[in-house]
Amino acid sequence: MHILLIGLNHKSAPIEIRECLAFSNEDIGKALTTLSALPEIEEAMLISTCNRVEFLITAQNTTETVTAIKSFLAEFKKTPEHKFEKTLYVYEDDEAVRHIFKVASSLDSMIVGEPQILGQIKAAYRQSTELNTSGVILNRLFHKAFSVAKRVRTETGIADHAVSISYAAVELAKKIFDDLQGRGALLIGAGEMAVLALEHLARNGVNKIFVANRTFERAVEVAARFRGTPIRFEEITDSLFNVDIVISSTGAQHHILTHKDIKPLMRPRRNRSLFFIDIAVPRDIDPNINRINNVYVYDIDDLKGVIDKNIEDRKKEAMRGDRIVDEGAIQFRKWLESLEVTPTIVALRNKAETIRKAELEKTISGLKSISDKDRVAIERLTASICNKILHDPTIFLKRPGCWERRGFYIDAARKLFNLNEDDDQ
Amino acid sequence: MNNVCLALAIAFYLLSTVGYIVYVFRQKRKIHKIASILLWGGFIAQTVLLISRYVETGNVPVHNMHETLLFFAWSIAGVFLFFQLKFELMVLGAFIAPLTTLIVFAASMLSREPVPGDPVLKSIWLALHVVTIFMGNAAFAVAFGLAIIYLIQERQIKEKKAGFFYRRFPSLNRVDSMGYASIVVGFSMLTLGFITGAVYAQLVWGRFWSWDPKEVWSLITWLIYAALLHERLVAGWHGRRAAIMAIIGFAALLFTFFGVNFLLKGHHAPFTKF
Known part of the structure; x- marks a missing residue:
């Protein structure tokens, strides 16, 4: 059995490809059901955020599974394989474990230390447990990932000076507008991340706020928080006249604003600068808009470029984070190794033997008038009781019939007999 | 000394x-x-x-x-x-x-x-003429420097490269409004320079304007800056275009200052003899 991680992230793939391969919540459900029905795959989990798509799989045969996943991805996303093949990375076993721990700890994030990723991974975990596509190994792996992430968070300074996307966006806005006092902002799509960015802007003096959202109720709710104006989607173009900064984060599949929406706006705006922050994947704002004079468009990848300079300072903290990840990976491997049949049976027998010997010693030392012959007979008796009791579980674990869910049974056996002595849970 | x-x-x-x-x-x-x-x-x-x-x-x-x-x-x-x-x-x-x-x-x-x-x-008008013209030129030189800074910073932000200058240069808006202020100062000074020069010419030569090459080129420079200010007030021209215009204006100014004296003749020529 192998743990397999196949995926792509902001480092391996440009935003255009990530856009193509991103999974919506519904898609994840469908994908997981399809995947777990494949004969190669035992357990499956799928993480899809704006910066990454990652499949976590347990399987017997790695090469077959990788091929299967690739063709599944090509078919499901209707994208030819050669387009994304080079951007994929494949990790096996230890490497996969370390990678997922890093992701959960936000060490692999575009903005190292940003807090959202853990929530996103928890959501992915919940989804796969609800659909029953993850089993004993992945569940255990994720619990371990959460505890590693928690340790990284509390024991290193990574989270403290985590610069969020919104922070970078505010810095940029200041490089364009200088003072943000009294400026206007429009929120298109009131997602969590976008609201966070708006909060940041508001704290820096932006006070004319408009909120547009597909569901108008949500727009009203968010606008109320910032004493702003809720508007309908159709009113976006008109409201652009009154704002300086636009934050967009809708789930739309197509560009919401294009070059020809903005170009004619600039003359009546008297060429006042306009700054678009596009944190949606797929993108909401046509990147061509950036070509218009005094208009600046930044998507998530672009913001990364601005943030990169902070990464240097955090290298040291990240190294401490890596150490915690390594520790976690080693502990997990120990547990995984224990799931093999032979060590479990050996451990089971050792445990029985230890108990038998201890009890025997206690009893024999209490009996004074006992011959050597009797003593041998008692020893033989206890040994055969142990053997008889352990016979059925041993046969069961060794039987090929239980192999499909072997992990589950072995784990159960270890729990029933309390064989995981150095378990930290 | x-x-x-x-x-x-x-x-x-x-x-x-x-x-x-x-x-x-x-x-x-x-x-x-x-x-x-x-x-x-x-x-x-x-x-x-x-x-x-x-x-x-x-x-x-x-x-x-x-x-x-x-x-x-x-x-x-x-x-x-x-x-x-x-x-x-x-x-x-x-x-x-x-x-x-x-x-x-x-x-x-x-x-x-x-x-x-x-x-x-020896005339107070000439002294005023020289001082205002030079102050104007200096203000335009400052505006030229700001225009270059603007263009570099604007490139950095447009091309999304938070490079060496991105952090070190001030914000676009600030550079732009400082450039605007310098041009307003330069333009006012240049205008004053024209007036004082014309008054002096009237006193010495008996005419305000004599189509001397220096005068003509100064007028061209003045018109370039006037166009820039006009567009800014009417159409809100600012940013990149204004910066490029400030650079063109300064090039015209340099030509007026040096080029005219070397290439063309006129009553300003002796002052740049060497």
Whole structure:
């Protein structure tokens, strides 16, 4: 059995490809059901955020599974394989474990230390447990990932000076507008991340706020928080006249604003600068808009470029984070190794033997008038009781019939007999 | 005495240049402060030199290339220092200080032989004409520097490269409005320079305007800046286009200043002889 991680992230793939391969919540459900029905795959989990798509799989045969996943991805996303093949990375076993721990700890994030990723991974975990596509190994792996992430968070300074996307966006806005006092902002799509960015802007003096959202109720709710104006989607173009900064984060599949929406706006705006922050994947704002004079468009990848300079300072903290990840990976491997049949049976027998010997010693030392012959007979008796009791579980674990869910049974056996002595849970 | 002042000015400007360049790399306020004080030092040394020349000849000392360049450098430093009292110009010093140093240095290479003052040049109108024109030119030089800074910073932001200059240069809006302020000052000074020059011409030659090449080219320069200001007020022209226009304007100004004298003839020619 192998743990397999196949995926792509902001480092391996440009935003255009990530856009193509991103999974919506519904898609994840469908994908997981399809995947777990494949004969190669035992357990499956799928993480899809704006910066990454990652499949976590347990399987017997790695090469077959990788091929299967690739063709599944090509078919499901209707994208030819050669387009994304080079951007994929494949990790096996230890490497996969370390990678997922890093992701959960936000060490692999575009903005190292940003807090959202853990929530996103928890959501992915919940989804796969609800659909029953993850089993004993992945569940255990994720619990371990959460505890590693928690340790990284509390024991290193990574989270403290985590610069969020919104922070970078505010810095940029200041490089364009200088003072943000009294400026206007429009929120298109009131997602969590976008609201966070708006909060940041508001704290820096932006006070004319408009909120547009597909569901108008949500727009009203968010606008109320910032004493702003809720508007309908159709009113976006008109409201652009009154704002300086636009934050967009809708789930739309197509560009919401294009070059020809903005170009004619600039003359009546008297060429006042306009700054678009596009944190949606797929993108909401046509990147061509950036070509218009005094208009600046930044998507998530672009913001990364601005943030990169902070990464240097955090290298040291990240190294401490890596150490915690390594520790976690080693502990997990120990547990995984224990799931093999032979060590479990050996451990089971050792445990029985230890108990038998201890009890025997206690009893024999209490009996004074006992011959050597009797003593041998008692020893033989206890040994055969142990053997008889352990016979059925041993046969069961060794039987090929239980192999499909072997992990589950072995784990159960270890729990029933309390064989995981150095378990930290 | 004059030579000492000139040497002092060059030394101060040179050190100030070093200071501003170090400031660009290190971004320490203290370094900026020192560089700024050094620039003041150079400016004061040059002021003393100018006053002494004025006392000697009774004219604003712009009678040959050496004097003209010195006066230009002095105006640039002066206008920049004045702006700096009002705005946080910071990195602009790294542009102005080397420019001033270069001009003063070039001037010091040229003949320093004082030209005997022609009695026709002794006029308050002429003095005003020279001072306003040079102040205007200096303000346009500052605007030119700001335009270059704007274009570099704008490129960085447009191309999404948070490079070396991104952090060190001020925000686009600030550079743009400072550039606008410099152009307004430059334009007002240039206009005043025209008026005082015309009055002087009327007094000396009996006509306000004589289609001298210098006059024509000055008018072209004036029109370029007038167009820039007009578009800004009417269509809200700012940013990249305004910056490019400020650069074109400055190129025209340089041609008016040097080119006309070397290539064309006119009644300004003697002042840039060397």
